[in-house]
Amino acid sequence: MKKTLLTIVLAIALSMTVVAIFAGCDLFSGGNGDNGALVANYDHFYIEDNEVVGLTELGLQQTILVVPASITSINRNATATTPSPFRHLVVEHMFTVKFEANSNLEIIGTNAFFGVHHLESITIPSSVTTIRLRAFNSARGLRTVNFESNSKLETIGESAFFDTPLLQSITIPASVRSIGTSAFAESMANPSQLHTVNFEENSQLTNIGSSAFRSSALENIALPSSVTMIGSGAFAGTALTSISIPPLVTSIAATLFANSSLVSITIPSTVIHIGAGAFRGATSLTSINIPFSVTEIGWEAFCGTTSLTSITIPASVAAMGVRVFQGWTAEQTIHIQGRTETELPSGFHSWLYGSSANIVWNA
Numbered sequence: 001m002k003k004t005l006l007t008i009v010l011a012i013a014l015s016m017t018v019v020a021i022f023a024g025c026d027l028f029s030g031g032n033g034d035n036g037a038l039v040a041n042y043d044h045f046y047i048e049d050n051e052v053v054g055l056t057e058l059g060l061q062q063t064i065l066v067v068p069a070s071i072t073s074i075n076r077n078a079t080a081t082t083p084s085p086f087r088h089l090v091v092e093h094m095f096t097v098k099f100e101a102n103s104n105l106e107i108i109g110t111n112a113f114f115g116v117h118h119l120e121s122i123t124i125p126s127s128v129t130t131i132r133l134r135a136f137n138s139a140r141g142l143r144t145v146n147f148e149s150n151s152k153l154e155t156i157g158e159s160a161f162f163d164t165p166l167l168q169s170i171t172i173p174a175s176v177r178s179i180g181t182s183a184f185a186e187s188m189a190n191p192s193q194l195h196t197v198n199f200e201e202n203s204q205l206t207n208i209g210s211s212a213f214r215s216s217a218l219e220n221i222a223l224p225s226s227v228t229m230i231g232s233g234a235f236a237g238t239a240l241t242s243i244s245i246p247p248l249v250t251s252i253a254a255t256l257f258a259n260s261s262l263v264s265i266t267i268p269s270t271v272i273h274i275g276a277g278a279f280r281g282a283t284s285l286t287s288i289n290i291p292f293s294v295t296e297i298g299w300e301a302f303c304g305t306t307s308l309t310s311i312t313i314p315a316s317v318a319a320m321g322v323r324v325f326q327g328w329t330a331e332q333t334i335h336i337q338g339r340t341e342t343e344l345p346s347g348f349h350s351w352l353y354g355s356s357a358n359i360v361w362n363a
Helices: 086-093
Strands: 005-012 016-023 045-047 060-067 094-099 121-124 144-147 169-172 196-199 242-244 264-266 310-313 333-336 358-360
Touching: none
Parallel strands: 060 094, 121 144, 169 196, 242 264, 310 333, 333 358
Antiparallel strands: 005 016, 005 060, 016 045
């Protein structure tokens, strides 16, 4: 099995620079697709004169990881399960990641930079097509993520940038088709600063996973018209104040905007379903127009939306779940189009439970 050499530049105490060659770990895969075996200890780490050292004894201050141009994959569990002391080196001392010019890197694998706390900035080569599960999860020092021009990136995996609290903005390449579950979500222990997400022109994005931006500080997002699916809770708990749902979306997923700062929303006539708890606890919501295309509204969809003075339920709605308007008061009004109190479909199940709102029938 072909082994790939990794150059690690170490800046250590007394301003002494050491160039180390680390052979044979599964951190990298070369162009032939072979993976090295994970090094179980540091017996394979050498410094110039091939003296075996314990990295934790070097007084390391800073590490620069240089990824050779020939590398095609930074493989699974490169840091998350790397044994001590190499894991100590990676997590505690990696400040910089550089990619050689004309990089052939295609995959940034699962846990590749998990928990690398001092990494502040990274520029991802245009050759990368996939960022996998938890690739930068808990990289709590990460402030800037850039993508080279003409990026080929297609997938940002589940929890790829979860718990990166210092990341404030990011521009998603046009080539990206999928943003995974919890990709940019906040860890409750580390409040997010991600306030802006931009998309390059001619975006090919189709799928935004569940909880993708959950509890982030997201204030602004203009979703590409190519988006067809937005997963449950994708914007729950965010600082988002307004949004237009793309015209190919057919469902407002469960808890999509729950406990968010949403004030207004534009829903296209392609939407047929509003999911359970979709706007639950969105106490700032003041404006919503439910299109005639909607046929079903899930339980607790508008529970606790205390700033809505009125809402109109179109005659197209054939089913509403339990407690849809729980917490609504007599100062709030629900307009039911095309129906009297005795003409409600059988699909309306305890929809007014917990509500004292004023009902206007056959509005």
